[in-house]
Amino acid sequence: APKSVASVQINGKKFESDDYTNVTPKMISYLGRNLHLQKNNPLSIVRQRIVNYFYASFTKRGHPAFSVYDNLSPIVTTKQNFDDLLIPADHPSRAKSDCYYINRGTLLRAHMTAHQSELLRSGLDNFLMIGDVYRRDEIDSTHFPVFHQVDAVRSQRKEELFVGKPDLEIFEPSYIQSNPHAYINSIDDPMKQSCHTLEAAKLMEGQLKSHLIGLTKVLFGEDIKYRWVDAYFPFTHPSWELEIYYENKWMEVLGCGIVRNEILVHAGPSTNTIAYAFGLGLERLAMALYKIPDIRLMWSTDSGFLTQFENVGLNEAVTYKPVSSYPQCTNDMSFWLPSHLTIDTFMSNDFYDLVRDVGGDIIEQVKLKDKFVHPKSKKHSLCYSIVYRHLERTLTQAEVNQVHKEIEKAVVDAYNVVIR
Ligand code: PHE
CATH class of the missing domain: 3.30.930.10 (Bira Bifunctional Protein; Domain 2)
Known part of the structure; x- marks a missing residue:
């Protein structure tokens, strides 16, 4: 864990x-x-x-x-x-x-x-x-x-x-x-x-x-x-x-x-x-x-977000206008589970918390992309797509790669998995 x-x-x-x-x-x-x-x-x-x-x-x-x-x-x-x-x-x-x-x-x-x-x-x-x-x-x-x-x-x-x-x-x-x-x-x-x-x-x-x-x-x-x-x-x-x-x-x-x-x-x-x-x-x-x-966005402290709701009459119709939409960046992470874990016993919510802990609020989504059991070794493998997006600026690929690496390291430490 x-x-x-x-x-x-x-x-x-x-x-x-x-x-x-x-x-x-x-x-x-x-x-x-x-x-x-x-x-x-x-x-x-x-x-x-x-x-x-x-x-x-x-x-x-x-x-x-x-x-x-x-x-x-x-x-x-x-x-x-x-x-x-x-x-x-x-x-x-x-x-x-x-x-x-x-x-x-x-x-x-x-x-x-x-x-x-x-x-x-x-x-x-x-x-x-x-x-x-x-x-x-x-x-x-x-x-x-x-x-x-x-x-x-x-x-x-x-x-x-x-x-x-x-x-x-x-x-x-x-x-x-x-x-x-x-x-x-x-x-x-x-x-x-x-x-x-x-x-x-x-x-x-x-x-x-x-x-x-x-x-x-x-x-x-x-x-x-x-x-x-x-x-x-x-x-x-x-x-x-x-x-x-x-x-x-x-x-x-x-x-x-x-x-x-x-x-x-x-x-x-x-x-x-x-x-x-x-x-x-x-x-x-x-x-x-x-x-x-x-x-x-509810957690944004950015004035571009909060000022849209400033002095809004309680019953006034307000439609949020995206300040601007910064690009997403998706990196995949595949790993072999250690022999005591299977695709079904791996606790995905633990994994999501770990990703959020290391990645913080730039994590937009974590999706299970693929699961796989090796026909010979019977080892189980999982692949997750992690979608990164900063709400207030453009992330560079280098920046995302750095965070992605840190998450990989944390996952290896926590679960003894082997990154593919
Ligand atoms: N506590 C319930 C929930 O979080 C909602 C609920 C409150 C239902 C009071 C009935 C009575 O989903």
Whole structure:
């Protein structure tokens, strides 16, 4: 595996590393950039538009009826990121190949939902959580290991949900209000959790969907084409994803659902409450709204980029104009794997992180070009194409070759491969 750090120092706090540690210095360097709070950053503009939509939707006697948390630390425990959200111990989203672990118990949050339980526990019922999240993934124009999410919870008590209909109930009579811990809440019915009445579940579903379609129309206009897709999340049931039709493709923009009752029960005293939750990605929305072609541009500190979003009215239509397009440069890298590794056991996400660590932000894309097993020696070989492009100037071939060599050296050191 790639070299990792013996102990991790973040914001002056020291974390002991262990066999789970895979966070790299490069990743740690992204902490605290807070793009979602930077003036003129498109992510910040989209964030404000979403928060404003919430203010307009939910106000009580002139006061916002919800709170906004946009400065929570991205360093969370596995309890916060997974256990509290009923994510099973063997769930694939916990894999080392998908997350940035600081050690076995601590990671860079993989979603903003990681804060849901603690905020519920502190007594909140309506709130937004906004911030940077970290996931190991492939490298291309729409994926970056850090991105930003807005997550929300909206809870309602019986009296708020069923205004003027005191006969309706949130919970089925079989649900034990006095000792909710003793109730096994099944999700076998695709329409609702077994503890909820159909009236409550359907009313919440309707509110959730119209609330989110309203937001989508505020952002993209009345004519936006959208569709709901059934989904699964361990922490909601039922669950859906919203897709919008953008540039001849369906694009997923958010996940949502009715919060599993177990989570509300564990988090605190609130009884007779039902809640919905959703999480949406800011990058996807900003890229679509402003026609930003490459996700790395969000990280640009170049004035040619940022001034295009300067003093932009929140609802003003802005189309990003490429400052200029510098040429790409593609170099291939082929290597033989050592005998203990095969094409299938080689961890491509480890490789992508290593490439990014050494190459930095001039890495535009890494593509698997070819795999091959030698008929005689049975040795496995992989070939990757690495696409280099600087967003703000032309790279020379000599410069690219130099970086490419350094990556080759790092790959040889980390995996004992033999460059072909
Ligand atoms: N956390 C989910 C994700 O990152 C999104 C989500 C949030 C889904 C809240 C349902 C409820 O994909």
